[in-house]
Amino acid sequence: MKKKTTIYDIAKALNITVxxxxxxxxxxxxxxxxxxxxxxxxxxxxxxxxxxxxxxLKSGKTHIIGVIVPSVQAHFFASIIHCIxxxxxxxxxxxxxxxxxxxxxNEINGVxxxxxxxxxxxMASMSLExxxxxxxxxxIKQNKPLILFDRVHQDLKVPTITxxxxxxxxxxxxxxxxxxxxxxxxxxxxxxxxxxNDRLKGYKAALQDNGLPVLEExxxxxxxxxxxxxxxxGKLMRSKNKPDAIIAGDDFTALGVIKKLKEIDETPPEVGVxxxxxxxxxxxxxxxxxxxxxxAPQIGKECAKMFLKMVKQEDPFEEIAHIVLDxxxxxxxxxxxEP
Amino acid sequence: MKKKTTIYDIAKALNITVxxxxxxxxxxxxxxxxxxxxxxxxxxxxxxxxxxxxxxLKSGKTHIIGVIVPSVQAHFFASIIHCIxxxxxxxxxxxxxxxxxxxxxNEINGVxxxxxxxxxxxMASMSLExxxxxxxxxxIKQNKPLILFDRVHQDLKVPTITxxxxxxxxxxxxxxxxxxxxxxxxxxxxxxxxxxNDRLKGYKAALQDNGLPVLEExxxxxxxxxxxxxxxxGKLMRSKNKPDAIIAGDDFTALGVIKKLKEIDETPPEVGVxxxxxxxxxxxxxxxxxxxxxxAPQIGKECAKMFLKMVKQEDPFEEIAHIVLDxxxxxxxxxxxEP
DNA sequence: TTGAAAGCGCTAACAA
DNA sequence: TTGTTAGCGCTTTCAA
Numbered sequence: 001m002k003k004k005t006t007i008y009d010i011a012k013a014l015n016i017t018v019x020x021x022x023x024x025x026x027x028x029x030x031x032x033x034x035x036x037x038x039x040x041x042x043x044x045x046x047x048x049x050x051x052x053x054x055x056x057l058k059s060g061k062t063h064i065i066g067v068i069v070p071s072v073q074a075h076f077f078a079s080i081i082h083c084i085x086x087x088x089x090x091x092x093x094x095x096x097x098x099x100x101x102x103x104x105x106n107e108i109n110g111v112x113x114x115x116x117x118x119x120x121x122x123m124a125s126m127s128l129e130x131x132x133x134x135x136x137x138x139x140i141k142q143n144k145p146l147i148l149f150d151r152v153h154q155d156l157k158v159p160t161i162t163x164x165x166x167x168x169x170x171x172x173x174x175x176x177x178x179x180x181x182x183x184x185x186x187x188x189x190x191x192x193x194x195x196x197n198d199r200l201k202g203y204k205a206a207l208q209d210n211g212l213p214v215l216e217e218x219x220x221x222x223x224x225x226x227x228x229x230x231x232x233x234g235k236l237m238r239s240k241n242k243p244d245a246i247i248a249g250d251d252f253t254a255l256g257v258i259k260k261l262k263e264i265d266e267t268p269p270e271v272g273v274x275x276x277x278x279x280x281x282x283x284x285x286x287x288x289x290x291x292x293x294x295x296a297p298q299i300g301k302e303c304a305k306m307f308l309k310m311v312k313q314e315d316p317f318e319e320i321a322h323i324v325l326d327x328x329x330x331x332x333x334x335x336x337x338e339p
Numbered sequence: 340m341k342k343k344t345t346i347y348d349i350a351k352a353l354n355i356t357v358x359x360x361x362x363x364x365x366x367x368x369x370x371x372x373x374x375x376x377x378x379x380x381x382x383x384x385x386x387x388x389x390x391x392x393x394x395x396l397k398s399g400k401t402h403i404i405g406v407i408v409p410s411v412q413a414h415f416f417a418s419i420i421h422c423i424x425x426x427x428x429x430x431x432x433x434x435x436x437x438x439x440x441x442x443x444x445n446e447i448n449g450v451x452x453x454x455x456x457x458x459x460x461x462m463a464s465m466s467l468e469x470x471x472x473x474x475x476x477x478x479i480k481q482n483k484p485l486i487l488f489d490r491v492h493q494d495l496k497v498p499t500i501t502x503x504x505x506x507x508x509x510x511x512x513x514x515x516x517x518x519x520x521x522x523x524x525x526x527x528x529x530x531x532x533x534x535x536n537d538r539l540k541g542y543k544a545a546l547q548d549n550g551l552p553v554l555e556e557x558x559x560x561x562x563x564x565x566x567x568x569x570x571x572x573g574k575l576m577r578s579k580n581k582p583d584a585i586i587a588g589d590d591f592t593a594l595g596v597i598k599k600l601k602e603i604d605e606t607p608p609e610v611g612v613x614x615x616x617x618x619x620x621x622x623x624x625x626x627x628x629x630x631x632x633x634x635a636p637q638i639g640k641e642c643a644k645m646f647l648k649m650v651k652q653e654d655p656f657e658e659i660a661h662i663v664l665d666x667x668x669x670x671x672x673x674x675x676x677e678p
Numbered sequence: 679t680t681g682a683a684a685g686c687g688c689t690a691a692c693a694a
Numbered sequence: 695t696t697g698t699t700a701g702c703g704c705t706t707t708c709a710a
Contacts (some may be wrong), residue, residue: 004481006687022689030695047480052455053401054687057392057702064456072411072436073619082438094452096435097411099421113433116391117403141386142343197695226623255623280412284565284594286625345703356681361705369679393703396686 005048006052013042025050056118065307066114068098068107068124070151074252076277076296077125080149083300084123091308093120100127121311123303126153128191128224140317145310147301151193159310161302161323165195168292168327169202169247172274175290175329176245177210179337181272185218185243187232187253196249198289199276203247224249224301229256237264237271245272245335251279254289258334268334288332295325320322344387352381364389370451395457404646405453407437407446407463409490413589414636415616416464419488422639423462430647432459439466450474460484460650462642465492467530467563479656484649488638490532498649500641500662505532507631508541510585511613514629516549516669518676520584520611524557525570526596527588535588538615542586556580561568563588568595576603576610584611584674590618593628597673617669626672634664 007021014021016035024031024039033125042048047056056062067084069077085095099111107127112135114122121144124136133153139146140158149161176184186203188196204214217239220232229248233256236243246261248254254275261271267287274290275282282289310316346360355374362377363370372508381387395401406423408416413609424434435458439447444494446466453461454477461478472492482570488500515523525534525542543553556578559571568587572595575582585600587593588644591615600610606626613629621628641662649655 004687008687018688018689019698020696022687023696026689032695035695049451050455051396051457051687053392053396053457054702055689057390057396057704058687058689060702062392073414073417075412078412112388116389118390118392259623281620281623284598284620306602343703347703357704358682358706359680362680363701371679374679390703393686394705397705399686565700585690653705 004051005043005046006051007048009046010042010048011040013046014038031247048296052258060118062118062120063092064094064096064117064119065121065123065145066098066110066115066117066119067098068100068110068122070100070102070125070127071153072095072097074098074250074277075280076150076294080125080300083297084304086306087304088302093307102129104129104132106117111135111139115139115142115144119144121307121316122149123147123149123307125149126133126151126193128189128193131192143316145307147306147310148301149303150294151195154194157320158317159306159321159323161299161306162195163294163299163327164324165198165327166202166205168294169199170206171202171291171327171329172199172247172276172292173203173206174210175331176247176272176274177206177212179245179269179272179335181245181335181337182212182240183215183218183243184212184245184247184272185236186247187220187222187236187257188249190221199249208216215241218243224253226252226256226259229253229258230260231256233257233260234264237261237266243271245274248273249273251275251277251282251289251291254291255269255281258285258287258289269337272337273334282330283332287312287334290332290335291330293328293330295327298325305327343390344382344385345390346387349378349381349387352385353377388614399457401459402431402456403433403435403456403458404460404462404484405435405437405449405456405458407439407449407453407461407465408450409439409441409466411436411438413591413616414619415489415633416580418635419464419639419642422636423643426640426643427646432646441466441468442472443468445486447474450478450528454478454481454483458483460486460646460655462486462646464488465490465532467528467532470531482655484646484655486642486645486649488642489633490534493533496659497656498645498660498662500638500645501534501664502562502666503637503663504537504666505541505544506616507633508538508586509545510541510666510668511538511615511631512542512545513549514670515584515586515611515613515674516545516551518584518608518674520610520674520676521551522554522557522580522582523551523586523611524559524575524582525586526559526561526568526575526592529560538588542578554580563592565591565595565598568592568597569599570595572596572599573603576600576605586614587612587614590614590616590621590628590630593630593673594620594624597624597626597628608676611676612673622671623670629671629674630669632667632669634666637664 011018024036100107152160278291278293349358363375439446491499617630617632
C-alpha cells in the first residue's frame with residue numbers, strides 16, 4: 001500500500017515548509033497567490049487528502065456533532081436529523097447519528113463513544129427507559145454543547161427544543177369532542193417521560209373543560225408500537241365502559257389500534273382514532289389516520305441554530321433557552337365522524 | 340473549562356510513565372497486576388476518558404466504519420444498518436452513517452468525509468444517480484475495505500452482497516400470472532442501476548416463459564416514490580392498452596399506485612399490485628401490499644462478516660466474493676384475485 | 679515489568 | 695509572506 005500523501009510531501013515537492021502548506025490549504029489570508037496556487041495544484045497532483053484526525057487532535061475541534069435518537073426509523077426523528085444536517089452544513093459541521101433503540105444502555109454507550117470520538121457537541125432525544133441522566137451530565141462537565149429535543153429531562157440544565165405537548169394532548173382531545181365523541185380513551189407509555197405526561201394532562205384538561213369525566217379505566221399505560229396499539233385497544237374495547245374514540249401515543253400505536261378496530265368491525269371513524277407525529281404512512285392507511293403534527297423540520301432547524309449559537313460562546317451554557325413549538329392538528333378520516 | 344484528564348495525569352499521580360499507563364489501559368499482558376489495578380483505579384478517580392483521535396492518529400486505526408446509503412428512512416436500509424451494527428459490535432467496530440439522499444454529489448462528499456475521518460472501511464449502496472464511480476475507486480486505492488450491497492456497480496472490483504434481482508422480478512411476475520393477471524405493467528427507474536435492470540429482465544423472462552407478450556408501453560421509466568407511483572399508474576391506466584396488474588419498483592411507488600387505483604375506482608386486487616422491499620407500512624395499508632422481501636437482515640449480516648474477513652487480510656481485495664441471496668414472495672391482498 | 683523517546687499529521691505562536 | 699518549532703494524546707520500539 002502506497003503511503004498517504006501528507007503536507008510534508010507537498011512541502012518537499014515545492015521546497016517550502018509545512019506551515020506554508022498548511023496555511024495555503026486552510027485559506028489563511030497572508031499567503032501569496034503564487035504559493036497558494038502552487039500548493040493547491042501539487043495537492044491535487046499528489047492526490048492529497050487531509051487527515052482530519054491530526055488536525056482535530058491539534059486544534060481540539062472535530063467539527064463533528066453527535067445526534068442521539070431512539071431510532072431513525074421513525075419519520076419524526078429522521079426528519080429532525082435531516083433538518084439538523086441542513087442547518088449545519090454551511091458552517092462545516094457534520095453530523096453523526098447514534099441510535100439508542102430505546103435502551104439506556106445503548107444511550108450511555110452512545111454518549112461515551114461520541115465523547116471519545118471528541119465530537120464538538122451532542123444533541124439528543126432520550127430513550128423511553130432513561131431516568132438517570134448522569135451520562136448526559138458528563139457532556140456538560142466537559143463544557144461541550146448539549147441540546148435536548150422532544151424527549152427532554154428537567155434535571156439537565158441545558159437548552160431544549162420541544163413541542164407544547166400539553167396543547168397537543170388538549171388539541172387531539174378537543175378535536176374528538178368537537179366531532180361528537182364522548183368516551184375518549186388514551187393509550188400512552190408507562191415510562192415517566194415529560195412529553196407523554198404533558199399530553200395526558202392536556203387530555204384530562206380538555207375533558208374537564210368540556211364537562212366530560214376523566215375515567216381511569218380509559219387511560220392505558222403500556223408501550224408504543226403497533227403491537228401495543230392492538231393490545232391496548234383490544235383491552236379497551238372489551239371493557240364494560242367501551243370508549244367511542246381512542247387517542248394513541250404515536251402513529252405506530254394508532255396503526256395498531258386501527259387494525260384491531262377493523263378486526264372487531266368497529267372501523268374508524270365509527271370509533272374515532274388519532275395519533276401523534278404524522279408519520280409518512282399515516283396519510284396512506286385506510287382510513288387515513290388523523291394525527292398531531294409535531295413540526296420535526298422546525299425542531300431540527302432550531303437545534304442547528306441553537307448549536308451554532310452555543311459554540312460561539314465562551315460558556316455554552318451561558319444562557320439556557322427553552323424553545324417550545326406549537327403542534328398542529330391534521331384531521332383525516334379516522335376521526336371525522338360521518339354525518 | 341477544566342482540562343481533560345490524559346494518561347500523563349494518571350502517570351504523574353502514580354509516579355510511573357505514560358507508556359506503562361498506556362499498556363495497563365489497553366490490556367497489554369506484561370504488566371504487574373498491582374500496576375494495572377492502580378492505573379485503572381486512578382483513571383476512574385480522575386474521570387479519565389481516552390481520546391480516540393490521538394490513539395487513532397498513532398495507530399492508524401479508528402475502528403470506525405462508514406456506511407453510505409441512499410436514505411435511512413427506507414426500512415430496508417435502516418434494517419441493513421441495524422444488522423451491520425449488530426454483526427460488528429463484538430469486534431469493537433462502530434458504524435457511522437452517511438445518507439446520499441439519492442444524489443451523487445452527496446455521495447462523493449460522503450466518501451470524502453469518511454475518508455478524511457480515517458474510517459477503517461466503507462460499505463455502500465449507491466444512489467440512483469451514480470454512474471461514475473471514481474470516488475469509490477479512491478477507497479480501493481487507499482487499500483481500505485470497500486463492500487457494496489444491493490445497489491452495486493460492476494466497474495468496481497469489490498465484494499458485493501446482493502439479492503438475485505432477476506429472480507425477484509421473475510417471481511413477482513409469475514405470481515401475478517398465477518393469480519390470473521395477464522396484462523402486467525412494470526414501473527421502474529430511468530437510472531441504469533443493475534438491480535432494477537435485472538428485475539426488468541426477470542419480468543420480461545417470466546412473461547415470455549408464460550407465452551405473454553412484452554409490451555413496451557407497459558414499461559414505465561420514471562422515479563421511485565409515492566408521487567411517481569401515482570403518476571406512472573395514472574399514465575398506464577389512461578392508455579389504450581390498460582394493464583390489469585402493476586409491478587412497482589419499490590413499496591413506496593406501489594403505495595402511490597394503490598392510491599391512484601383507489602381514486603379511479605379500480606381498487607386492488609381488481610388491478611393487481613406488487614412492490615419490492617417489504618417496508619414496515621406494507622402490511623398495514625389497505626389493501627395490504629404484496630411485495631418481494633429482500634432479506635435486509637441477511638444482507639447486513641453478510642456485510643459485517645465480509646468486512647471482518649477483509650480487515651484480517653493483508654490485501655483486503657485478495658479474493659473478491661459476490662454473495663447473492665434469494666428473494667421471497669410475500670403475497671397479500673393487493674395481488675390475490677378474489678374468486 | 680517498566681522507562682525513554684520518537685513520531686502519527688497537523689496547527690499556530692513566535693520569529694524573521 | 696514564510697520558516698521554525700513545539701506540541702495535541704497516544705502507541706510502540708528499543709533498552710534497561
